[in-house]
Amino acid sequence: MKIIVCVKHVPRTQDVRIDSSTNTLVREGVESVLNPFDEFAVEEALRIRERFGGEVGIVSMGPPQADQSIRSCLAMGADRGYLLSDTCLSGSDTLATSFALSRMIEKIGFDLILCGQETTDSSTGQVGPEMAEFLNIPQVTCVMKLDLLYGDGKTTASVKRETDTGYQLIETALPAVITVVKGINKPREPGKLDSQRPVVRVDAGFLGCQPDKLGMDGSPTQVVKMVPVRHRSRQYAIVDGSLSAAQRISMLMTGGIKEKAGATKVREEPESAACKAADLIGESLALTQVMPSKYH
Amino acid sequence: MKRIDIDSELCSRCGLCEKSCPVGAITLHDGLPAVEASCTLCGACADLCPEGAIAVDRSQAETTQAGHKGIWVFVEREEHDELTSVSAEILCEARRLSRRTGDDVTAVFCGAGGAELRGSLECCGADNLFLLENAQLEVYNTELYTEALVNLIARHRPQIVLFGGTSTGRDLAPRVAARLRTGLTADCTALDIDAEGNLVQIRPTYGGEILAHIICPHRRPQMATIRPGVMKGTGEAPRKTRIQVFDSDLISVRVRTRILEEIKELSRFSRLSEADVIVSGGKGMGSAENFKFLEELADVLGGAVGASRSAVDEGWMTHHHQVGQTGKTVSPKLYIACGISGALQHLMGMQDSKRIIAINRDAGAPIFKVADLGIVGDLFEIVPKITGLLRENKGVLSSR
CATH class of the missing domain: 3.30.70.20 (Alpha-Beta Plaits)
Incomplete structure (x- = not known):
């Protein structure tokens, strides 16, 4: 069983800032890490290998530094790492990314592809399904439990897929793309980083495709503007060094929450308290015309 | 050419x-x-x-844009033949956009029984309902739905196709977009039309710190998934929805995934982002069983039941119910906090509720600072009394 896990090297989201003069991301001083959701996919791949044998290959597309994330997967126990890195790939949207990754994985060979449910930087969850389409294989997203079954000389996957209202039990032929949810397992701590273990680095030439399918040219979507969100909650953000000492003290005292104007606090018999509550419920739901008389 | x-x-x-x-x-x-x-x-x-x-x-x-017309919304249904809230929200938004583009708004529904949605669709301003009726489409299956939808898109060439950011929408939309080799923007919180007539897809990125404005200028259809609960539609003048039924030919599709079972384990009490009323419980609830008091109250109000992180950590409620920074951020018309002290991370998830009632034994609990009405007392005495009072008026409530 050849398992490929797709991972991404992402900026720690709490470090991301925007340069208000240019409206572009400030990348200096922003530390990048393995996308936290991907740890669950790597762990799941390792568990499958432990039970059924095979090997776990880590695939990533990104700048040369992305090999740090691949290395931390190797330190968890993955067998091989592959990094697709080329300046012509920058500006790829999910379609161009999925196309490039699917080409890459096709060249490497695979029986099963695992992904995290989404990345913390762009949170689309689209690359898994789009790769599955390019590879013409089935997909199951948001998997909370994964088992492999052997029968009739074939391996199939039996999965539990989380939905908005519950779950689906699905059986899928392999190869397939499976994206796993956070919490499907408890990822192991990485062992010692071994700087000697090679990460195979390839450029876009490896994909053997027309350049207009890649990067900006291969991306149907364009980002036309980035604007910082004006968080009302900014004032509640964890008390950090950007605030003055006085602000920090006041925030610690109040918890950063402003007292609601007109807040009333009553301490009375359950009956009358319940009446007051029912009144307010009626008012909140615009039932004033009928309800109050009922309770007085 | x-x-x-x-x-x-x-x-x-x-x-x-x-x-x-x-x-x-x-x-x-x-x-x-x-x-x-x-x-x-x-x-x-x-x-x-x-x-x-x-x-x-x-x-x-660019020339492929020519001849693409119409805004489509992939709509989903809840049990009891109702349109999901997010489908209604997107339809109203599509109606708003159509005033700028001059397009028709078309709801697309896969599976059986879509015609029963007509009433709600008319209220949301849909011009058309395209029904893909096929026994194979009764349960959501990625491969079959993709085939059916791509065929329909190829035949009718819509300008825009929108999906709810639901477990189905986020699974289906990327597959469809990739097959059509077009762009897809995930989890949009706002939409607009630019001077060239492109759909501007606005979405938070980098952990919500930044809003990206995205367009898809050269490919059609323009596709996006929409975050539930953010597009609060303005009331639309109802219009007549024409129904067209399509029998999709799915015989040639090689189906490699089989849905063995679909389990709906979440009750109506778990729909936090859609509820007008949320009755939430915290550590003061003491046990999982005691949440039944909150469910009874939520039942009378047609609301959902929420929980603080400590109640979820205790295992009394599942994470689907969690309100707060690490759970859902909610802003219902009314939030009733029972036995919740009001940790900062909880307050951040619910302080935008229009009205807040807090019931807690501890007069010093921080929750009282954000409450319109704070009741210092025993929730086990007070909550059932509120439920009782409201039940007496059940007729009024159910007529909402």
Whole structure:
């Protein structure tokens, strides 16, 4: 069983800032890490290998530094790492990314592809399904439990897929793309980083495709503007060094929450308290015309 | 005007291109492909051609916009034949956008019983309902839904196709977009139309710190998934919704995934983002069983039941119910906090509720600072009394 896990090297989201003069991301001083959701996919791949044998290959597309994330997967126990890195790939949207990754994985060979449910930087969850389409294989997203079954000389996957209202039990032929949810397992701590273990680095030439399918040219979507969100909650953000000492003290005292104007606090018999509550419920739901008389 | 070139010298007449075309624009004549006007220049054929005999001229790609009309919304249904809230929200938004673009708004529904949605669709301002009726579409299956929807899109060429950011929408939309080789923006919180008539898709990124404005200028349809609960539609003047039924031919689809069972384990009490009323419990609830008091109250109010992180950590409620920074951020008309002290991370998830009632034994609990009405007392005495009072007026409440 050849398992490929797709991972991404992402900026720690709490470090991301925007340069208000240019409206572009400030990348200096922003530390990048393995996308936290991907740890669950790597762990799941390792568990499958432990039970059924095979090997776990880590695939990533990104700048040369992305090999740090691949290395931390190797330190968890993955067998091989592959990094697709080329300046012509920058500006790829999910379609161009999925196309490039699917080409890459096709060249490497695979029986099963695992992904995290989404990345913390762009949170689309689209690359898994789009790769599955390019590879013409089935997909199951948001998997909370994964088992492999052997029968009739074939391996199939039996999965539990989380939905908005519950779950689906699905059986899928392999190869397939499976994206796993956070919490499907408890990822192991990485062992010692071994700087000697090679990460195979390839450029876009490896994909053997027309350049207009890649990067900006291969991306149907364009980002036309980035604007910082004006968080009302900014004032509640964890008390950090950007605030003055006085602000920090006041925030610690109040918890950063402003007292609601007109807040009333009553301490009375359950009956009358319940009446007051029912009144307010009626008012909140615009039932004033009928309800109050009922309770007085 | 030639937009796609087929080199008959190189062509081995294998016929793969005909099969690869998502819109059925390639037909074979004596084994040689001929491209029809419905070609969207997606390049799927060129990708697949083993001989490299197909070249697509993308400089002309803009011309593929011509002839694309209509805003489509992939709508979903809840049990009891109701339109999901997010479907209604997107339809109202589509109606708003249509005033700028002049497009019709079309709801697309897969599976049985879609006609029963007509009433709600008329209220949301849908001009058309396209029904894909097929026994195979009764339960959501990625491969079958993709095939059915792509066929319909290829036939009718919509400008825009929108999906709810639901477990179905986020699974289906990328598959459809990839087959059509078009763009897809995930989890939009706002939409607009720019001066050139492009759909501007606005979404938070980098952990919500930044709003990205995204367009898809050269490919059609323009596709997006929409975050539930953010597009609060303005009341639409109801209009007549015309129903068209399509029988999708899915026989040729090789289905490699089988849905063995679909389990709805979440009660109506778990729909936090859609509820007008949320009755939430915290550590003061003391046990999982005691949440029944909150469910009874939520039941009378047609609301949902929430929980603080400590109640979830205790295992009294599942994470689907969690309100707060690490759970859901909610802003219902009314939030009733029972036995919740009001940790900062909880307050941040619910302080935008229009009205807040807090019931807690501890007069010093921080929750009282954000409450319109704070009741210092025993929730086990007070909550059932509120439920009782409201039940007496059940007729009034159910007429809402």
